[in-house]
Amino acid sequence: MTRFVVSVHIVPRQGLLDPQGKAVADSLRTLGFAGVRDVHVGRHVVLELDAADAASAERAVREMCSHLLANPVTEDFELAGVRPA
Amino acid sequence: MTRFVVSVHIVPRQGLLDPQGKAVADSLRTLGFAGVRDVHVGRHVVLELDAADAASAERAVREMCSHLLANPVTEDFELAGVRPA
Amino acid sequence: MTTHATPRPGDPAITPALVAEHGITPDEYDRVVAMLGRTPTLTEIGIISALWSEHCSYKHSRPVLKTLPTQAPWVLQGPGENAGVIAIGDGLAVAFKIESHNHPSAVEPYQGAATGVGGILRDVFTMGARPIAMLNSLRFGSLDTPRVRYLVAGVVKGIGDYGNCVGIPTVAGDVMFDAAYEGNPLVNAMCVGLLREEELIRAKAEGVGNPIIAVGARTGRDGIHGASFASEDLSAETEAKRPRVQVGDPFTEKLLLEASLELIRSGHIVAIQDMGAAGLTSSSAEMAERGDVGVTIDTMKVPVREAGMTPYEILLSESQERMLVVATRGREAEVKAILAKWDLVAEVIGEVIAEPVYRVTEGDRVVAEFPGTRLVTDCPQYHPEARESDAAIERRTRDVAAIAEQPEEADPIWTLTRLLEAPTIASKRWIHRQYDSTVRTSTVAGPGHADAAVIRIRGTRKAIAVKTDCNGRYVYLDPRVGGRIAVAEAARNVACTGATPRAITNCLNFGNPKKPEVFFQFREAVYGMGDACRALETPVTGGNVSLYNENPQGAVYPTPTIGMVGVLDDAAHATRMTFTTPGDAILLLGEPREELGGSEYLAWIHGTVAGAPPACDLDAEKALIDAILEAIRAGHVRSAHDCSEGGLGVALAESCIADETHPLGAEVDLSAWPALSRRALLFGETQGRIIVSTSDADAVTAIATRHGVPVYRIGTVRLATDGLTVQVGASRWTAPLATLADAYHGAIPRAMSRAAAETVGTEGVA
Amino acid sequence: MKVGVVSFPGSNCDEDALLAIVERLHESAVLLWHKDHDLQGADVVILPGGFSYGDYLRSGAIARFSPIMQEVVAHARRGGPVIGFCNGFQIACEAGLLPGALLRNVSLQFRSMPVTLRVETSQTVFTNAATAGARLTMPIAHGDGRFTADADTLTRLESEGQVVFRYVNAAGEPTEAANPNGSMRNIAGVCNPGGTVVGMMPHPERALEPLLGSTDGLVLFESLLASVKA
Numbered sequence A, B: 001m002t003r004f005v006v007s008v009h010i011v012p013r014q015g016l017l018d019p020q021g022k023a024v025a026d027s028l029r030t031l032g033f034a035g036v037r038d039v040h041v042g043r044h045v046v047l048e049l050d051a052a053d054a055a056s057a058e059r060a061v062r063e064m065c066s067h068l069l070a071n072p073v074t075e076d077f078e079l080a081g082v083r084p085a
Numbered sequence C: 001m002t003t004h005a006t007p008r009p010g011d012p013a014i015t016p017a018l019v020a021e022h023g024i025t026p027d028e029y030d031r032v033v034a035m036l037g038r039t040p041t042l043t044e045i046g047i048i049s050a051l052w053s054e055h056c057s058y059k060h061s062r063p064v065l066k067t068l069p070t071q072a073p074w075v076l077q078g079p080g081e082n083a084g085v086i087a088i089g090d091g092l093a094v095a096f097k098i099e100s101h102n103h104p105s106a107v108e109p110y111q112g113a114a115t116g117v118g119g120i121l122r123d124v125f126t127m128g129a130r131p132i133a134m135l136n137s138l139r140f141g142s143l144d145t146p147r148v149r150y151l152v153a154g155v156v157k158g159i160g161d162y163g164n165c166v167g168i169p170t171v172a173g174d175v176m177f178d179a180a181y182e183g184n185p186l187v188n189a190m191c192v193g194l195l196r197e198e199e200l201i202r203a204k205a206e207g208v209g210n211p212i213i214a215v216g217a218r219t220g221r222d223g224i225h226g227a228s229f230a231s232e233d234l235s236a237e238t239e240a241k242r243p244r245v246q247v248g249d250p251f252t253e254k255l256l257l258e259a260s261l262e263l264i265r266s267g268h269i270v271a272i273q274d275m276g277a278a279g280l281t282s283s284s285a286e287m288a289e290r291g292d293v294g295v296t297i298d299t300m301k302v303p304v305r306e307a308g309m310t311p312y313e314i315l316l317s318e319s320q321e322r323m324l325v326v327a328t329r330g331r332e333a334e335v336k337a338i339l340a341k342w343d344l345v346a347e348v349i350g351e352v353i354a355e356p357v358y359r360v361t362e363g364d365r366v367v368a369e370f371p372g373t374r375l376v377t378d379c380p381q382y383h384p385e386a387r388e389s390d391a392a393i394e395r396r397t398r399d400v401a402a403i404a405e406q407p408e409e410a411d412p413i414w415t416l417t418r419l420l421e422a423p424t425i426a427s428k429r430w431i432h433r434q435y436d437s438t439v440r441t442s443t444v445a446g447p448g449h450a451d452a453a454v455i456r457i458r459g460t461r462k463a464i465a466v467k468t469d470c471n472g473r474y475v476y477l478d479p480r481v482g483g484r485i486a487v488a489e490a491a492r493n494v495a496c497t498g499a500t501p502r503a504i505t506n507c508l509n510f511g512n513p514k515k516p517e518v519f520f521q522f523r524e525a526v527y528g529m530g531d532a533c534r535a536l537e538t539p540v541t542g543g544n545v546s547l548y549n550e551n552p553q554g555a556v557y558p559t560p561t562i563g564m565v566g567v568l569d570d571a572a573h574a575t576r577m578t579f580t581t582p583g584d585a586i587l588l589l590g591e592p593r594e595e596l597g598g599s600e601y602l603a604w605i606h607g608t609v610a611g612a613p614p615a616c617d618l619d620a621e622k623a624l625i626d627a628i629l630e631a632i633r634a635g636h637v638r639s640a641h642d643c644s645e646g647g648l649g650v651a652l653a654e655s656c657i658a659d660e661t662h663p664l665g666a667e668v669d670l671s672a673w674p675a676l677s678r679r680a681l682l683f684g685e686t687q688g689r690i691i692v693s694t695s696d697a698d699a700v701t702a703i704a705t706r707h708g709v710p711v712y713r714i715g716t717v718r719l720a721t722d723g724l725t726v727q728v729g730a731s732r733w734t735a736p737l738a739t740l741a742d743a744y745h746g747a748i749p750r751a752m753s754r755a756a757a758e759t760v761g762t763e764g765v766a
Numbered sequence D: 001m002k003v004g005v006v007s008f009p010g011s012n013c014d015e016d017a018l019l020a021i022v023e024r025l026h027e028s029a030v031l032l033w034h035k036d037h038d039l040q041g042a043d044v045v046i047l048p049g050g051f052s053y054g055d056y057l058r059s060g061a062i063a064r065f066s067p068i069m070q071e072v073v074a075h076a077r078r079g080g081p082v083i084g085f086c087n088g089f090q091i092a093c094e095a096g097l098l099p100g101a102l103l104r105n106v107s108l109q110f111r112s113m114p115v116t117l118r119v120e121t122s123q124t125v126f127t128n129a130a131t132a133g134a135r136l137t138m139p140i141a142h143g144d145g146r147f148t149a150d151a152d153t154l155t156r157l158e159s160e161g162q163v164v165f166r167y168v169n170a171a172g173e174p175t176e177a178a179n180p181n182g183s184m185r186n187i188a189g190v191c192n193p194g195g196t197v198v199g200m201m202p203h204p205e206r207a208l209e210p211l212l213g214s215t216d217g218l219v220l221f222e223s224l225l226a227s228v229k230a
């Protein structure tokens, strides 16, 4: 068993209203960051876990995402990185 | 001006209690993912913005993070990627 | 006796600099050396710095606090415990306490306010009471600055998220905005709980051999030194202490609440206390002191969140959602089983011992040892010098009648509308609609409905009424009078709902007590509170002192926040503040006077805080309270609303428009006081006045007269479409209700909508 | 009738729901512990409000995996009545008992206030004693109440009569101003195709007594009683 750090992005599904992203974009423009076009806010989940190898760590995390971490109705997920701890 | 997509990770500062991470870790273990050691839940912010070049897009986003996006008392941030849109 | 403790390898040498860094004065250090008969260890220095901080020791305030009345037949528990307790009949009792989280909220508004709510909840449920209501008393600088809006948004969200998640309704409070609070917001949270008298449990360690158990969340490095932090002025250096903030976990708190109440009812434990400020140190030392017993604690047995924590860190950590329990020997397994049911940890970390010492070990090594309970009892007490500041005297004695009216004031509706949009007066709905006020299905009158919140007591006909109050401007201008008014106003608010005021808790928010002018304010304000508590028969059952609320620009207004609890024998008598029925008579109980000093009118319209605050005649207040209670109980009162900030004019307008879904108009004639200036009549803040609407003016008049309370029929409730009409002598003005309502309900939402830009970092958890 | 009210860790309206059944309806009710696999013979299950597991990841996401939920889902599949209030609605969606999801209020703020609902169908176990079009006033108290579903699901919900309640103004119109959380089509509550499982963000259990300001929640419980006793 090796310890791995796996990180995932869980993002609101394209096309859904993202009030948080909109609030951030508005605020940034109010603060003078005029170049801001669009903002989306999702979750960044970092998991430390023991697994036989990187591939099985990744497999386990994908399963966690589809089971619990992401809502299949409104969210998409993507693995952002797998590295030994 | 070019359009860039910059993504940032905003994570709870080390050492501070992360109730969300703890709840998720507990729940994953209950679900049978016994190998889970630790979980931290942060935010994944994706910004689309116009800037002269990648370096200035990055500079702008760093400033946004320290000004608004991250809570300097409880969170740390890191740039996760800069790419042309 | 001499005590023994050895420094840990790697501990720094005990130097004057290290002692000073811990906020311990050279004199205090000498006392410690004398007590121990040797040089203290680093761990001991840490313990002393926490326990002898103002926050834990009350070293500057205790002698003055002792003057407050604390007794009445219904008081079951006065000051000195986690919360005060009063009997309300039927074998039931109410536990309540208020506490400040000012400094943490100034640094991190969301977590600071949230953990303030968490702490005060634990104070109440450790008495064996189930929390049934939360209140919050807030003071901020001007809403015109982004920093203040950021603080408001964060504090309100923090209070809401925590209380909402635990499932305790937040039902009342008070909020004022004034530049005096600019760098130092005040965040005071109050909790009220219900218990059966026989379930009352005290935090007193007893029984040699009984195990001491740490319960709840694990201990991390957060908030180390929060208690001494709460006893310093805010400065640039404070900013550097930021990582000391604590993060709250209301979900764990909810589990801890259920587990603690189950533990208390199980009979397996003898004492329980929150690990609040200064964490394990203060909870264990205080429990030992109350029981006059010795204790020993092994820091290696404390469940920790992070590896490598030192005894110093474990003892001083302010990790939230933790409790210290003294169990009956032999029942450890039962205690653990109850905690396990709620998915929480419980570990035996020490024991009550016969030997009169307070001892901390790390495994076998003794790292701190103090004789007997002297750690608590030997803390020095100070009697600082008190002198009124010249600036306050100058302001009080200024002739405010000489302040010229602005041209627009020729139309008093203009002035009234401006006052209704003053954030201190305007509807606080933007705030309290973020608070779940109806969970527990017992809220008879929630925030914004009545002068105080009314919560029914299930299984009885009874209800309680609760409210916080304090006008710091009055206290600043005249501390003694201001202290009296704070109590009198809270009592009046509670009485307006039909409840008999019974007792108070208080949170004394002041500046640096070492400054003579601050200590003068403190002493006089407490004396004033005492005067009022005696006159109104509302003893003090507990409270909290928050000093050093100042920054380089100066101290906050002295703000002794009062949390009042009253009892209604019949919940059906609960009375709201807004008019209910067109055609009802409008009566004024009490007498207007030429008193503009300290008013919101002067502050908001003229930018002036000056003049003597309104007088406070405590006998008249008592008579007024008795009269309104009798009238309400006789069933004659349709609405009752006291006159406070903004005076009679604002109170009348509020009676018309505060209930947005059911506005009503009024026609009022105030010609009976030709000797008064129009602005004092309309906007002066003379105390002891209540606006009543009734279908039986004669009956209310007879009751008031019998109590010696002046009473005037000043008008009639009208339809909303009639607006609010006010006549003084030959002049008559009418305001459409929509104008008044827009000012009153729209002011804070409009100000805060500008805040979006500043609040994103306050997201907190989902 | 016997009602089972699930206590998840972090539920805080479980006692309110229990007392509503016992004190207002004078029917029997039991708390069902989340770690158990036993519905204790309950005819009806209430998923109460609160913050199950702190709602830390997503409202209702973790609660859905509680042992008791397996039994609740099985009960629902057998046609047994289940109603979720507030957090209970969120849990029911996460568990797949109801379509859609409840996202953060569009204001990004918690909202605690009375709302007016329009009953959209009386063809459910919980609304059969009400008339379609009737208006009910009751409190909401939530931060994540924005009902969201994809276009196909929405179309199906509308055409199959699965929208149970909508937020409306005083005139009975589903306007944007009357919508406290930005939910799609002002939806406040939905049901399964059989009308046996209902989820709603408002709290009818807080609107059962004149002393507390509204008795409009009673009709849901009366409907339930009528169907179970029938």
Ligand SMILES: Nc1ncnc2c1ncn2[C@@H]1O[C@H](COP(=O)(O)OP(=O)(O)O)[C@@H](O)[C@H]1O
Residues within 6 Å of the ligand: C135, C136, C137, C138, C170, C171, C172, C173, C174, C175, C425, C428, C431, C432, C446, C447, C448, C449, C450, C451, C452, C453, C469, C493, C642, C644, C645
């Ligand atoms: N922070 C708050 N939280 C909850 N309720 C509040 C808060 N501030 C004010 N309120 C409510 O708004 C109403 C008006 O409060 P306040 O202006 O202090 O009344 P008064 O002037 O009569 O003392 C009361 O019902 C009070 O409980």
Ligand SMILES: [Mg+2]
Residues within 6 Å of the ligand: C424, C425, C644, C645
């Ligand atoms: Mg007021």
